[in-house]
Amino acid sequence: MRRPRIALLEAAHNDDNNLRNFRRELDADLVEFDAASGELPASTAGYDAIVITGSRASVYWDKTWIDPLIEFIATAVDDGLPALGVCYGHQALAEALGGRVAGMNDFELGYNEIERVGDDELFAGIDERFTVFTSHGDTVVDLPPGAELLARNDHGVHAFRKGHAWGVQFHPEYDIQTAREIAEDKREQVGDPQVDAVLASITPENYEAACAAKQLFENFTQYVRSVTAENRHAEATA
Numbered sequence: 001m002r003r004p005r006i007a008l009l010e011a012a013h014n015d016d017n018n019l020r021n022f023r024r025e026l027d028a029d030l031v032e033f034d035a036a037s038g039e040l041p042a043s044t045a046g047y048d049a050i051v052i053t054g055s056r057a058s059v060y061w062d063k064t065w066i067d068p069l070i071e072f073i074a075t076a077v078d079d080g081l082p083a084l085g086v087c088y089g090h091q092a093l094a095e096a097l098g099g100r101v102a103g104m105n106d107f108e109l110g111y112n113e114i115e116r117v118g119d120d121e122l123f124a125g126i127d128e129r130f131t132v133f134t135s136h137g138d139t140v141v142d143l144p145p146g147a148e149l150l151a152r153n154d155h156g157v158h159a160f161r162k163g164h165a166w167g168v169q170f171h172p173e174y175d176i177q178t179a180r181e182i183a184e185d186k187r188e189q190v191g192d193p194q195v196d197a198v199l200a201s202i203t204p205e206n207y208e209a210a211c212a213a214k215q216l217f218e219n220f221t222q223y224v225r226s227v228t229a230e231n232r233h234a235e236a237t238a
Helices: 016-025 066-078 088-096 176-184 192-201 204-237
Strands: 005-010 029-034 049-052 083-086 100-116 129-142 148-153 156-162 165-168
Touching: 005 016, 005 066, 016 029, 016 176, 049 066, 049 088, 049 204, 066 083, 066 088, 083 088, 088 100, 088 129, 088 156, 088 165, 100 156, 100 176, 100 192, 100 204, 129 156, 129 176, 129 204, 176 192, 176 204
Parallel strands: 005 029, 005 049, 049 083, 083 165
Antiparallel strands: 100 129, 100 148, 148 156, 156 165
16 A cells, blocks of 8 residues: 655645654655745645644734635635644644634643543553643633544644644644754743743653654654545546
8 A cells, every 4th residue: 555645734834854754654655845935735635634833823823825725724624634733733733624823821841741632543452541741821722523532631622633734732743952942942931940940851751652652753643544545446436
């Protein structure tokens, strides 16, 4: 079976860490688009799925590239493409499908525990309670109509599903280097004490615990392969 062809909608201005992490975790042929510079696929034709990355932006900011990105995500989902949104991508996916995102009163940063709600194939092989690295000041406050809550903690929604589309608020793709650089970058936003505490928690042990959530990338690509095979069979027998 051939590798899936996935449009990677990179929303962090071609950040080296972002690209390195997704290239490592996704067993697929990635076609990368600098979505934060307004670069998007001309259509959904030729792609088996889309993945939307994190970003320093908020979905409600008045930036010229955000509305076209959200519109493309909505089109891709309507066209039946499986979709995975991570952090900002999770929020953009929620907005595209009719949900709502708002700022939080605090900032969730560092390794935190998430609780799964029910069973879903994206989380197959992942414990009911699992550790992840988080970095966000916005959250999905209203799920899209018909969406199912999949994971949460005290900071709100951490995963949802609607049809072929999944959003995860946390960062399963992060490595230790990325976690440290992201934490350092938040000093002005959250203050030195919180950043120093987060940096102290970025240990090989916590990173290893968080690696369990990386299973969702394999689960997603396997789902994409299954959908692609079903679609080809349907076309061949039509």
